[in-house]
Amino acid sequence: MALKDYMQVMQPAIETDLQQFINQSIPAEYPELRAMLTYHMGWEGEGAGPEAQGKRIRPLLVLLCAEAAGGNWRSALPAAAAVELLHNFSLIHDDIQDNSPLRRNRPAVWVKWGAAQAINAGDVLFTLAFVSLQRLSVTLPPQNVLLANQILQNTCLRLTQGQYLDMSYESRSTLPLDAYWPMIGGKTSALLSCCCELGALSAGVGEGQRAIFREYGSSLGLAFQVLDDWLGIWGDVALTGKSAESDLVSGKKTLPVITALSKDGPFARRWALGKIASQEVPALAQMLEEEGIYAYTLETAENLTTQAVEALQQATRACSSDGQVNAAQALQELTHSLLRRKH
Amino acid sequence: MALKDYMQVMQPAIETDLQQFINQSIPAEYPELRAMLTYHMGWEGEGAGPEAQGKRIRPLLVLLCAEAAGGNWRSALPAAAAVELLHNFSLIHDDIQDNSPLRRNRPAVWVKWGAAQAINAGDVLFTLAFVSLQRLSVTLPPQNVLLANQILQNTCLRLTQGQYLDMSYESRSTLPLDAYWPMIGGKTSALLSCCCELGALSAGVGEGQRAIFREYGSSLGLAFQVLDDWLGIWGDVALTGKSAESDLVSGKKTLPVITALSKDGPFARRWALGKIASQEVPALAQMLEEEGIYAYTLETAENLTTQAVEALQQATRACSSDGQVNAAQALQELTHSLLRRKH
Numbered sequence: 001m002a003l004k005d006y007m008q009v010m011q012p013a014i015e016t017d018l019q020q021f022i023n024q025s026i027p028a029e030y031p032e033l034r035a036m037l038t039y040h041m042g043w044e045g046e047g048a049g050p051e052a053q054g055k056r057i058r059p060l061l062v063l064l065c066a067e068a069a070g071g072n073w074r075s076a077l078p079a080a081a082a083v084e085l086l087h088n089f090s091l092i093h094d095d096i097q098d099n100s101p102l103r104r105n106r107p108a109v110w111v112k113w114g115a116a117q118a119i120n121a122g123d124v125l126f127t128l129a130f131v132s133l134q135r136l137s138v139t140l141p142p143q144n145v146l147l148a149n150q151i152l153q154n155t156c157l158r159l160t161q162g163q164y165l166d167m168s169y170e171s172r173s174t175l176p177l178d179a180y181w182p183m184i185g186g187k188t189s190a191l192l193s194c195c196c197e198l199g200a201l202s203a204g205v206g207e208g209q210r211a212i213f214r215e216y217g218s219s220l221g222l223a224f225q226v227l228d229d230w231l232g233i234w235g236d237v238a239l240t241g242k243s244a245e246s247d248l249v250s251g252k253k254t255l256p257v258i259t260a261l262s263k264d265g266p267f268a269r270r271w272a273l274g275k276i277a278s279q280e281v282p283a284l285a286q287m288l289e290e291e292g293i294y295a296y297t298l299e300t301a302e303n304l305t306t307q308a309v310e311a312l313q314q315a316t317r318a319c320s321s322d323g324q325v326n327a328a329q330a331l332q333e334l335t336h337s338l339l340r341r342k343h
Numbered sequence: 344m345a346l347k348d349y350m351q352v353m354q355p356a357i358e359t360d361l362q363q364f365i366n367q368s369i370p371a372e373y374p375e376l377r378a379m380l381t382y383h384m385g386w387e388g389e390g391a392g393p394e395a396q397g398k399r400i401r402p403l404l405v406l407l408c409a410e411a412a413g414g415n416w417r418s419a420l421p422a423a424a425a426v427e428l429l430h431n432f433s434l435i436h437d438d439i440q441d442n443s444p445l446r447r448n449r450p451a452v453w454v455k456w457g458a459a460q461a462i463n464a465g466d467v468l469f470t471l472a473f474v475s476l477q478r479l480s481v482t483l484p485p486q487n488v489l490l491a492n493q494i495l496q497n498t499c500l501r502l503t504q505g506q507y508l509d510m511s512y513e514s515r516s517t518l519p520l521d522a523y524w525p526m527i528g529g530k531t532s533a534l535l536s537c538c539c540e541l542g543a544l545s546a547g548v549g550e551g552q553r554a555i556f557r558e559y560g561s562s563l564g565l566a567f568q569v570l571d572d573w574l575g576i577w578g579d580v581a582l583t584g585k586s587a588e589s590d591l592v593s594g595k596k597t598l599p600v601i602t603a604l605s606k607d608g609p610f611a612r613r614w615a616l617g618k619i620a621s622q623e624v625p626a627l628a629q630m631l632e633e634e635g636i637y638a639y640t641l642e643t644a645e646n647l648t649t650q651a652v653e654a655l656q657q658a659t660r661a662c663s664s665d666g667q668v669n670a671a672q673a674l675q676e677l678t679h680s681l682l683r684r685k686h
Binding site: 025026027029030032033093096097098115116117119120123124126127128130131134137141142143145146149150153156157160161163164165167168182 | 368436484493506511
């Protein structure tokens, strides 16, 4: 079975489980509250559909890791739903915090219902993530459900710490090089690491094996984010398409930017002068390239990709059944598709 | 031991546990994030001190219920901290949602650090509530810790649903009489009910007994809120002191207001014309009195108080040890002090 075969069965199952779970958890007496959630999840309202739902990479990762660890992916659905709910909670609050009017090309929840209701809708998804995880009790012993809770709680702590750093960096004109890793460790890597560990846990494997899955998710998350940062400056859309979409225009503190700022060269001097206009983007991207930042960022992404692939190999070395081997291969395929992407 | 004797030992223990727990959970690398939390909790920053900490009624309720149910209050501290953290999460988000600049007579977190950071600080407290509860594992079997999680999760769902109703009522000029109870059931009563049930659970009592503690907390919460609504119009400060602090000026959908609106009499006709100025307050309070709303609200508060007292008697009927009997008496004292208060 290839990745696409797994996706064909897993993705509809994830969608169905999430929809049923939200409908069961929010009583019909709160139709508008439900509407906010089903709109944000991409199932209802203007522009609903696969594009609006996002790729559901995180729950897919949970289910594939559960299979690769020798479990049954269906038993891991409560954990898969939990990570997707947590991810979507963070998106709703993120959009308010960043004042971003669009999410997946549709008006963000706060634009449609106001910031006050959107904060609360995020809080509901946050709660539902924990409620969903608790459903693991059907197949796991209580001690392991508590462990799953603890993993999700630590992830929330790291997420909120990463978010704090990200926001506090906005107002700072200069940053040390090591400011980057705790931020993306919290904002991107913690949740992917949580996905892989929860997948392994729901298959019932012990701490040693779980640590390797956790490590795989962590490297995958870091590699994913560094590549994202690279694409945000040198990707097709950022550089040649619409330069307004370049991370340089939004002022994001990405790895290339933080690295360049620590070098205190021509780019750093231009950055200190204030907001970058879209017509400056090609010249500034060139400037970064000349300072060695293009190559450094790509190399960092590649090293992290190698780490992720090796951790995955280690995590799945002991795979014995055909099912496990297939799932491990699908994970490898997923890893490559995420870390070799062009946009 | 009277209530004040319990308070003398329990309140410092609550404060110490909360402080240590927050410091352990938020690494020292995030000093500003910690500062937001310790400021909001009333321990640090301008105006810090007992006034800024609030009364910590909720954790006190947990500990007294634990004792009355035959447990040891120290074992219930993780649950006590959890409800206080959850309460404070909701206050931080509430202040942003209501655009309220003051909390306990100090600038709200969002005023000092901006709404974006304040949303995140609330999310941190929300997470910490669950992390704290997990500490019950030290004394409770895993199955009961899971049950405690479930109780807290249900409370979060009810809180967020109540918050949703409260905000959605703001824009409505008229409301049916039965709109009130689900709102305060979620906003006030759910958490007090949770306190009493978690206290009983941490003492290890079974579902039947827990249900009575839950019922006590629920009635206590409803009675507390209805009395609060009454005081918001006919209390000393609201009516004679500074009329600007009257709930009539803020436009809150309290029980007296919702009841009067459903009667469609002189008050409802005035309400429909728009915002009430502070100089109108005495005349409008009089108008409500003539429509029977003063008496109805007070009667409702008294009926609910009776229900709470009876539930408490039922919950503590089986108290056998001196410790249990003392705690039950202290709970009765606390109930009366909350439900006979003048402001």
